[in-house]
Amino acid sequence: MRKNIELDDTLCVIPPETPLDGFASLAVPVYRASTIVFPNAAAYRSRAARSPDGYSYGLSGTPTARTLEGQLCALHNAERAIVVPSGQAAISVTMLALLKNGEHLLIADNVYPPVKDFACEILGDLGIETEFFDPTRMVDLEARLQPGRTRLVWIESPGSTSMEICDIPSISRLSKAAGAYLGCDNTWATGLLCKPLDLGVDIVAEALTKYVGGHSDILLGAIILRDIELYRRIRATLSSFGVGVSPDECSLALRGMQTMGLRLRHVGEISEEFAHRLAENCSHAVLHPCLGNCAGHTLWQRDFKGSSGVFSLQLDGVSAEAVDRALDGLKTFVIGNSWGGTRSIIAPMVIAPDRQVMLSGDQTTHLRISIGLENVDHLWADLKYMLRSLQLQ
Numbered sequence: 001m002r003k004n005i006e007l008d009d010t011l012c013v014i015p016p017e018t019p020l021d022g023f024a025s026l027a028v029p030v031y032r033a034s035t036i037v038f039p040n041a042a043a044y045r046s047r048a049a050r051s052p053d054g055y056s057y058g059l060s061g062t063p064t065a066r067t068l069e070g071q072l073c074a075l076h077n078a079e080r081a082i083v084v085p086s087g088q089a090a091i092s093v094t095m096l097a098l099l100k101n102g103e104h105l106l107i108a109d110n111v112y113p114p115v116k117d118f119a120c121e122i123l124g125d126l127g128i129e130t131e132f133f134d135p136t137r138m139v140d141l142e143a144r145l146q147p148g149r150t151r152l153v154w155i156e157s158p159g160s161t162s163m164e165i166c167d168i169p170s171i172s173r174l175s176k177a178a179g180a181y182l183g184c185d186n187t188w189a190t191g192l193l194c195k196p197l198d199l200g201v202d203i204v205a206e207a208l209t210k211y212v213g214g215h216s217d218i219l220l221g222a223i224i225l226r227d228i229e230l231y232r233r234i235r236a237t238l239s240s241f242g243v244g245v246s247p248d249e250c251s252l253a254l255r256g257m258q259t260m261g262l263r264l265r266h267v268g269e270i271s272e273e274f275a276h277r278l279a280e281n282c283s284h285a286v287l288h289p290c291l292g293n294c295a296g297h298t299l300w301q302r303d304f305k306g307s308s309g310v311f312s313l314q315l316d317g318v319s320a321e322a323v324d325r326a327l328d329g330l331k332t333f334v335i336g337n338s339w340g341g342t343r344s345i346i347a348p349m350v351i352a353p354d355r356q357v358m359l360s361g362d363q364t365t366h367l368r369i370s371i372g373l374e375n376v377d378h379l380w381a382d383l384k385y386m387l388r389s390l391q392l393q
């Protein structure tokens with residue numbers, strides 16, 4: 001038997017309007033949407049006029065993403081920010097949106113290595129020429145810039161794993177004079193410790209996966225800028241690719257941001273303290289911008305407000321077996337990629353194959369150390385054990 005139950009079908013698919021009066025929640029709601037509804041046919045026909053900021057389809061973001069983008073803008077003194085699915089996507093999409101066949105791209109030799117692979121392989125096939133340069137030597141940049149043909153210069157400060165700080169204002173002046181945009185990966189510092197747009201950078205990319213997310217459970221990236229025309233181009237490129245982000249990831253990033261100030265102050269203080277202690281207690285080079293002998297230390301004092309929690313120990317001529325034995329005895333640190341979460345992480349990196357200009361020995365292992373929120377004595381006991389084990393090799 002079935003008695004006209006279809007009569008209530010409409011009630012099932014149209015929820016009642018619920019007043020929000022008096023609902024002053026502190027939390028940013030998770031707004032989900034593919035379809036956005038228009039008030040009338042004319043509004044639908046003119047929907048293109050809503051881009052690049054307004055809402056016309058869920059792919060370009062809901063108010064949850066816009067809130068995160070607005071918060072990143074505020075931290076960076078920016079005009080616009082765009083959230084994308086990962087830090088790597090922030091960089092690759094920026095490069096694809098800006099560069100075209102026949103143009104020239106200069107990438108600092110010490111950037112996140114997958115960026116170099118992307119440029120050589122994907123951009124190379126599109127007829128875009130990539131060259132690497134040493135961002136600590138202005139003469140090297142000057143010699144490689146091709147005025148009118150170099151469209152983009154890409155840097156990361158401090159450099160991945162080897163931790164050199166570069167002179168962003170000087171690199172900006174040289175790049176602008178040659179007619180190139182300057183992009184900067186600011187993942188290590190976040191907007192709390194460095195604001196590259198204030199130093200002359202045109203486009204900032206960050207992996208929100210790291211300190212903004214802060215709990216090793218999301219992948220997200222951001223493109224942050226002031227130039228509205230560039231912003232339009234990058235949004236249009238993302239829309240053509242069909243790339244958008246889930247409001248759940250944005251919600252977790254918004255939650256992570258709430259504690260980012262406290263977390264960064266803590267891990268920054270401990271990373272500096274451990275860098276000094278390691279430098280006193282071992283013969284291997286400690287690479288941390290807070291140390292006077294680190295490349296760009298005075299630039300770091302000038303342009304940064306402090307340290308985050310990542311630095312490196314450079315082990316020259318220590319065998320892989322000895323390194324692995326030392327790491328396998330760690331009790332509190334875990335071994336793995338990525339960083340910026342609550343757990344302290346160590347990764348043994350051999351960077352020689354990733355470097356074309358700033359060479360590294362193939363007998364050199366860099367231990368990349370990311371400080372988390374565990375008890376400081378437990379962490380130091382691990383590092384002391386590691387140093388003893390390395391000396392016993």
Ligand SMILES: *Cc1c(COP(=O)(O)O)cnc(C)c1O
Binds near residue numbers: 085220
């Ligand atoms: C992790 C990282 C990236 C890539 O971020 P994902 O979200 O993992 O793709 C880019 N740049 C730097 C400096 C990073 O540390």
